[in-house]
Amino acid sequence: MKIEFAPLNIPLARRLQTAAVLQWVLTFLLLAQVCTGIFVILIIRNYWFLYIPYLTWLYFDRRTPEQGGRRSNWVRNWTVWRYFKDYFPIHVLKTWDLNPSHNYIFGFHPHGVLVAGAFGNFCTNYSDFKELFPGCTAYVHLLPFWFWCPFFREYVLSFGAVSVSKRSVSHVLSKEGGGNISVIILGGAKESLDAHPGKFTLFIRQRKGFVKLALTHGASLVPVFSFGENELFKQVSNPEGSWLRTVQEKLQKIMGFALPLFHARGIFQYSFGIVPYRKPIHTVVAFFFKQQIRFKLIILRMLSPD
Numbered sequence: 270m271k272i273e274f275a276p277l278n279i280p281l282a283r284r285l286q287t288a289a290v291l292q293w294v295l296t297f298l299l300l301a302q303v304c305t306g307i308f309v310i311l312i313i314r315n316y317w318f319l320y321i322p323y324l325t326w327l328y329f330d331r332r333t334p335e336q337g338g339r340r341s342n343w344v345r346n347w348t349v350w351r352y353f354k355d356y357f358p359i360h361v362l363k364t365w366d367l368n369p370s371h372n373y374i375f376g377f378h379p380h381g382v383l384v385a386g387a388f389g390n391f392c393t394n395y396s397d398f399k400e401l402f403p404g405c406t407a408y409v410h411l412l413p414f415w416f417w418c419p420f421f422r423e424y425v426l427s428f429g430a431v432s433v434s435k436r437s438v439s440h441v442l443s444k445e446g447g448g449n450i451s452v453i454i455l456g457g458a459k460e461s462l463d464a465h466p467g468k469f470t471l472f473i474r475q476r477k478g479f480v481k482l483a484l485t486h487g488a489s490l491v492p493v494f495s496f497g498e499n500e501l502f503k504q505v506s507n508p509e510g511s512w513l514r515t516v517q518e519k520l521q522k523i524m525g526f527a528l529p530l531f532h533a534r535g536i537f538q539y540s541f542g543i544v545p546y547r548k549p550i551h552t553v554v555a556f557f558f559k560q561q562i563r564f565k566l567i568i569l570r571m572l573s574p575d
Contacts, residue, residue, distance in 0.1 A: 273539045282352075287536060289352035291544050296424075297383050298543075304420035323419065333426065334416040335437040337444070338408065340429035342394060350393035357497070359389035359550045361398050367554075369404025370447035372488045374438075374479055375554070377452055378471050379495065380460040382502045382531050386495035386550045391452050392428040402554075407450045408441050412458075414525055435478065442486035452493070453479055458527035462507060462517055464499045495552040501545035502531040 311320040333339055353359075367373060377387055390396040391407040398407065410433035416422045431437050433453065441451045454460075456472040463470035483490050507514040507530070521527045535542030 275537050286352045286356035289349045290356045293353055294543055301418040301421040305418055308419040334432040335434055336440055338429055338431040339426045341427035344427040345394040351395045354389050354395045357550050359386060361390045361396055361552045363401040363554055367402050367405055372442045372447055372449045373491050374483050374488050375450055375452040375491050375493045377454045377493045378456055379469055379498050380454050380456040381464045381498035382461055382529055384454055385501060386498050386552045387454060390552050405448045405450055407452050409452045412525060438482050442488045458521050461527045461529050465504055466500050492555040495550055497548050497550040500548040502533045505530040
């Protein structure tokens with residue numbers, strides 16, 4: 270395989286952008302395991318004065334991911350996220366104004382491999398989201414087990430992420446004052462296995478819970494599509510019915526998350542590695558439906574089994 274190396278005279282800003290994205294990928298892939306490993310070592314070495322206070326904290330703080338989380342603007346303002354956003358770059362586009370006195374569910378597609386668009390736009394303060402939608406606060410919902418990973422959960426909570434459990438979504442949508450947005454990546458882990466460049470395979474027919482929650486709390490449904498999300502990585506071919514796809518789906522059922530076999534570019538060369546390609550991401554917040562109840566009933570009818 271011929272290796273295409275990056276030029277030596279690349280500006281420092283682009284080097285910093287690459288470093289920012291690399292640390293994000295490594296964090297996404299490894300930090301939870303590293304934090305869990307450190308915690309296990311503390312127990313094995315009997316550093317009780319460290320792990321017992323933390324376990325006590327974890328017990329009393331266990332409901333936080335279902336009660337709006339604990340975001341930190343200090344973390345969201347880290348300069349590294351500006352370089353992260355500019356690497357692709359990531360943009361959010363508005364097609365309709367949102368009334369900050371109402372609550373919303375953003376149905377986000379596609380999942381992609383690592384959901385870079387949702388992170389860049391809703392988990393950092395370097396997006397145009399606040400300027401485009403003043404008075405609105407976004408909460409990205411993640412799988413609940415991430416919030417049981419010691420130490421890692423504190424990092425994830427600092428970005429404003431919360432659990433995707435029914436109780437958590439209900440908490441966000443029932444907040445008084447309005448302007449609260451539940452960002453739900455609807456396709457989830459299953460959709461990530463179909464994140465191939467040039468293709469959009471979405472999983473929504475099996476996802477009905479978010480519509481019922483919107484009806485229950487009077488929230489408005491807003492479709493959100495992130496163009497370019499599937500262009501960031503290439504995946505090993507895994508069509509439905511293949512042995513690889515069968516293994517991936519079985520592992521997903523066991524672990525709760527998918528394991529797409531992806532690759533992209535490297536740090537100093539463009540031929541292989543885990544650094545995503547520099548492809549622009551345009552996250553479009555689509556048309557806001559005025560006749561909300563009628564629209565939701567139509568969607569429920571469409572999603573109901575024959």
